[in-house]
Amino acid sequence: MAAHGDAWPESARIASTGLGDMDAGDFRASAHALADWIADYFESGSRYPVLAHVSPGTIRAALDRQAPERGAPMSEILSDFERVLLPGVTHWNQPGFMAYFPSTGSGPGVLGEFLAAALNQQAMLWRTSPAATELEEVVLDWVAQLIGLPPGFEGVIHDGGSSSNLHALAAARAAVLPDVRQRGVANRNLRVYASEQAHSSVAKAVILLGLGLDALEEIPVDRSFRMRADALRAAIARDVARGVRPMAVVATAGTTSTGSLDPLPAIAGICRETGVWLHVDAAYAGAAAILPDHRWILEGADRADSLVLNPHKWLFTPLDLSAFYCRRMDVLRAGLALTADYLVTREPAAVRNLMDTGISLGRRFRALKLWMVLRHFGAEGLRARISGQIRLARRFASWVAADPGFEIVAPPSLGVVCLRVAPPGVEDDQALDALNAAVLDRVNRSGEVFLSQTRLGGRLAIRLVVGQLRTGEAHVARAWALLRDAAQGLHRQAGLGT
Ligand SMILES: Cc1ncc(COP(=O)(O)O)c(C=O)c1O
Numbered sequence: 001m002a003a004h005g006d007a008w009p010e011s012a013r014i015a016s017t018g019l020g021d022m023d024a025g026d027f028r029a030s031a032h033a034l035a036d037w038i039a040d041y042f043e044s045g046s047r048y049p050v051l052a053h054v055s056p057g058t059i060r061a062a063l064d065r066q067a068p069e070r071g072a073p074m075s076e077i078l079s080d081f082e083r084v085l086l087p088g089v090t091h092w093n094q095p096g097f098m099a100y101f102p103s104t105g106s107g108p109g110v111l112g113e114f115l116a117a118a119l120n121q122q123a124m125l126w127r128t129s130p131a132a133t134e135l136e137e138v139v140l141d142w143v144a145q146l147i148g149l150p151p152g153f154e155g156v157i158h159d160g161g162s163s164s165n166l167h168a169l170a171a172a173r174a175a176v177l178p179d180v181r182q183r184g185v186a187n188r189n190l191r192v193y194a195s196e197q198a199h200s201s202v203a204k205a206v207i208l209l210g211l212g213l214d215a216l217e218e219i220p221v222d223r224s225f226r227m228r229a230d231a232l233r234a235a236i237a238r239d240v241a242r243g244v245r246p247m248a249v250v251a252t253a254g255t256t257s258t259g260s261l262d263p264l265p266a267i268a269g270i271c272r273e274t275g276v277w278l279h280v281d282a283a284y285a286g287a288a289a290i291l292p293d294h295r296w297i298l299e300g301a302d303r304a305d306s307l308v309l310n311p312h313k314w315l316f317t318p319l320d321l322s323a324f325y326c327r328r329m330d331v332l333r334a335g336l337a338l339t340a341d342y343l344v345t346r347e348p349a350a351v352r353n354l355m356d357t358g359i360s361l362g363r364r365f366r367a368l369k370l371w372m373v374l375r376h377f378g379a380e381g382l383r384a385r386i387s388g389q390i391r392l393a394r395r396f397a398s399w400v401a402a403d404p405g406f407e408i409v410a411p412p413s414l415g416v417v418c419l420r421v422a423p424p425g426v427e428d429d430q431a432l433d434a435l436n437a438a439v440l441d442r443v444n445r446s447g448e449v450f451l452s453q454t455r456l457g458g459r460l461a462i463r464l465v466v467g468q469l470r471t472g473e474a475h476v477a478r479a480w481a482l483l484r485d486a487a488q489g490l491h492r493q494a495g496l497g498t
Contacts, residue, residue, distance in 0.1 A: 022074065030074040037078075038110065042093070045470065049447030050096040052088050059088040095470040096449035098479060101256070101284045102415075102467035106316040108376035112369025113318055121365035124355040127345050129365065133354055136367040139374060140323050143309065146379055147282075147289040150302045153325040156357045157366050161283035162201035164308035164324035165250070167358060169205045171306060171326055172248035172277035174335030181335055185210045191239050193217045194250035195227035197257055199281060202250050211247075224411050225258045225456070227251060229266035236274050248277040251304075253297055254285025257454040257463070259413030261285060264300030272303060280307040283322065287314035288414050290379060291387055314415075315382065316469050317373050321366045332357050385469065389415050393466040396476050405487055409456050415466040418456060421487040433460040435490060442486040449479040 021027075041047075062084045091097060093105045123132035140155025158164045169192065173180055177188060190211055194202045196218040206216045217239075219232045236246050249271055251262040264280065271278035280301045282289070286309030289298045301307055306326040311317040326332060337356040345353075355361050377385070397412040400419045410418040421436050440453055440462050452463045462483070466476060 026074060030078065033075075033078065042107065042470075045095055046448065048086070048089070048091050048094065050091045050094045051099075051444050051447065051450040052090045053445070053447065054088045059085065090450070093468070093470065095468060095472060095475040096479070097468045098464045098466060098471065098476075099450040099452040101310075101313045101465060102469075103312050103319050104316045104467075104469040105318040106373055106377075106469055108372040109316060109318040109369045112372035116365040116368045119365060119368075123363045123365060124361050125343060125345055125353045126347055126351040132363070132365040132367060133352060135365075135371055136354065137352065139367050139370045140325070142374055143311065143315075143323055143370075144325060146382075147286055147298060147309065148295050149298070149307065149325060153307070153327050154329040155323055155325045156329070156354060157363075157370075158322045158324050158358060159320045159360075160312070160322045161199070161281070161308050161310045162204060163358070164283070164310075164322045165199070165201045165279070165281060166205040166208060167324055167332060168250075168279040168306040168308065168326070169202075169209055169248055170335060171328065171332040172279065173209055173211075175277055175305075175328065175331045176245060176247050178334070189244050190215055190247040191217055191244050192248050192250065193219055193232055193235060193246065193276075195219050195221050195252060195255070195262060197221055197225050197227075197255040197260060198250055198252050199256050199283070202281070215247075221260070225255060225260035227262040227267065229263050229270060232267060233270050236270065236276065240274070246274060246276045248279055250279045250281055253280055253282035253301070254288075254414065254416075256284070257456065257461075258410035258418050259285065259416030259465075260410065261297055261413065264298065264304075266300075268300040268303035277306070278304045280304045283308050283310040284313050285414055287311070287382075288386055288390065291383055291390075294390075294414075311370050311373070314386065314467050315370070315373065316377065316385070317370050321370055326357075329357055389466045389471070392471070392473060392476050393417055393464075395473070396464065396466065396480060399480050403484070405484070405491075409459070409461045417464045417466075418454065418461040419464070419483075420459065420461050421483075421491070423487075423491050429459055431494070435487075435494060436460045436462055438490050438494075439483065439486040442490065443479070443482045446482055449475070449482060451479065451483075 092103055121129040121132045123129040123136070126133045136157055137155070140157070144153055144155060158167060173185070173190070176190065192206055192211065192215055194216065203213060203216055206213060217235050219227050219235060222228050232249065239246055249267060251264055251267045253261050253264065268278055282298060285297055288294045305328055308322060308324050310322045312319045312321045333356050354363055393412060393415045397408060397417045400406045400417065401408050405421065405423050407420050407422040408417070409420050420432065421439050422432060426432055437460060440451060444450055454461050454463050464479060
């Protein structure tokens with residue numbers, strides 16, 4: 001790849017003088033060394049314990065307290081990175097990472113980040129980066145097509161699903177209260193509905209928007225942890241009857257604990273009937289809708305007002321990148337846009353200034369890494385990887401279900417399996433919780449895999465998620481072997497049951 005400075009005549013080039021950036025030769029050498037380091041890191045798979053095993057304060061104590069007075073060569077800084085910081089890294093990019101919804105630093109994604117940092121675009125206005133602005137629009141359209149979202153949704157990138165959920169509810173609030181930016185929300189009696197399994201960022205958004213947590217109605221779930229549409233309908237009717245204004249319903253496609261999918265068609269029907277804003281939180285599961293046999297996941301989302309999908313979860317894009325889609329972005333613009341004198345431009349009105357649809361003014365060139373990921377893998381490559389991961393999770397669930405010492409505690413959904421060590425004859429829930437916590441701890445201490453936990457029906461469950469790009473069958477099988485060994489060892493040690 002050639003740099004294009006050569007297009008300028010010699011007389012127009014001004015040599016950099018004085019105390020500028022690091023020396024170009026040093027930069028080149030360090031960048032090559034770093035590229036080698038990263039390639040080895042990706043290739044060596046399980047060289048590091050997946051979960052950082054350092055005690056709190058260790059990293060801080062190993063770092064200088066004083067800001068450096070003298071500059072140091074990059075070689076020295078990189079070697080300190082390996083010596084001091086690396087032990088405190090939990091390796092989200094390792095195949096044994098099965099704890100949370102994954103985020104994969106895929107090769108094309110990392111290269112996109114590298115280039116984005118070098119270009120250092122700030123896409124607040126179209127003119128401050130036409131490429132970042134227009135690429136953002138195009139890649140989000142690509143993703144919308146891949147998941148079957150109909151035309152009419154406008155997309156914008158936020159840093160995470162939490163921000164996207166916040167903006168969705170800000171739009172919903174502006175839709176019910178067009179004068180909210182002037183008058184605020186005091187005593188406006190609004191209500192937001194989400195299942196009791198919805199992500200905590202929904203509650204945070206309700207707090208941040210000044211509605212107060214009392215405005216959040218947690219709708220109960222069925223035995224499969226899906227929102228009960230009948231309960232939603234009843235809650236809205238009850239509120240309307242007593243003068244409370246329903247502001248938005250948040251339906252989740254892929255809840256965080258179990259991956260459960262709220263019944264979108266029924267919920268969309270209720271929202272249509274009652275005129276309530278429907279936001280679909282598909283931060284995790286939305287990616288699976290690129291599979292033709294999983295399109296149904298988003299059935300009903302065509303009637304939503306807004307939707308979020310996080311490519312930094314399951315579309316192999318490194319943190320951070322959340323795709324926020326809105327059918328009524330004009331409402332959000334009307335509620336949020338503020339153009340200070342120094343930001344006024346003369347571009348035609350049709351030009352999009354991305355600062356108008358969010359709280360951040362400074363916006364990174366995030367679209368670049370997503371563009372690279374989508375172009376590198378192609379839709380067929382993404383489909384092959386995601387369907388392979390779903391198959392692996394199902395296989396793991398079948399092993400668990402066939403073992404009498406374990407139980408599956410929620411219907412496995414996509415890459416998520418929630419299980420519990422449940423030796424026959426042991427009924428005491430508290431003892432079982434303690435046993436499960438100890439098993440999880442032992443497995444995570446192995447350094448080979450990292451699993452997480454949740455609580456379902458008041459009981460502790462171990463949670464495994466397949467979705468990291470580098471996870472293969474051998475890694476999932478290893479997680480299963482570690483779980484069984486730990487369960488047998490600790491059960492015997494505790495002398496539980498028969
Ligand atoms: C269903 C769901 N929505 C939203 C979020 C928040 O996303 P982020 O971590 O990108 O803010 C998460 C995070 O795990 C999630 O699981």
